[in-house]
């Protein structure tokens with residue numbers, strides 16, 4: 273498994289080993305021992321999620337506030353997304369910076385997003401099955417988010433103009449400038 277730390281400390285791109293043969297291919301989507309050895313952090317993933325979306329959907333930018341903050345290991349089972357993680361950790365020298373990366377069932381890349389980040393993705397293929405492991409259970413009351421089309425962040429979600437599909441909750445979310453940094 274190849275692991276690369278992004279410009280945002282603690283946020284890593286993982287490329288699991290793919291074992292191809294005449295039948296197709298095999299990969300370990302998560303191995304605690306290898307993850308801990310390569311990343312230097314032992315996650316306590318307690319919840320697995322899966323969402324299915326069609327082209328143009330933008331889910332996010334969400335997080336859960338402490339003590340329910342979640343880290344996530346995200347990847348795509350089918351299709352392609354642009355995945356975005358925004359550093360909103362209080363005191364981080366990359367506060368407000370984000371990374372965006374294409375995750376797909378072609379490149380089999382994964383992204384580990386630590387606690388204190390906003391997370392979201394846009395769907396670039398006709399359909400996507402998006403899977404992720406969460407450290408920390410879902411806790412609705414501590415859910416928090418900003419509008420994914422926020423002008424300050426100005427994220428290019430790579431969706432044709434006017435084709436964005438965003439939930440009412442996300443459309444009505446606050447702007448980045450109204451955000452309080454997250455004290456972990």
Ligand SMILES: Cc1cn([C@H]2C[C@H](O)[C@@H](COP(=O)(O)OP(=O)(O)O[C@H]3O[C@H](C)C(=O)[C@H](O)[C@H]3O)O2)c(=O)[nH]c1=O
Nearest residue numbers: 321323331332333334335344391392393409410411439
């Ligand atoms: C996140 C979550 C949601 N739900 C229920 C609550 C709603 O009735 C329904 C849809 O929830 P929501 O619209 O918040 O789903 P997404 O917009 O995909 O939210 C996710 O979007 C971005 C990409 C994330 O990283 C988060 O994991 C998560 O916030 O599922 C649950 O029952 N458990 C959960 O863990």
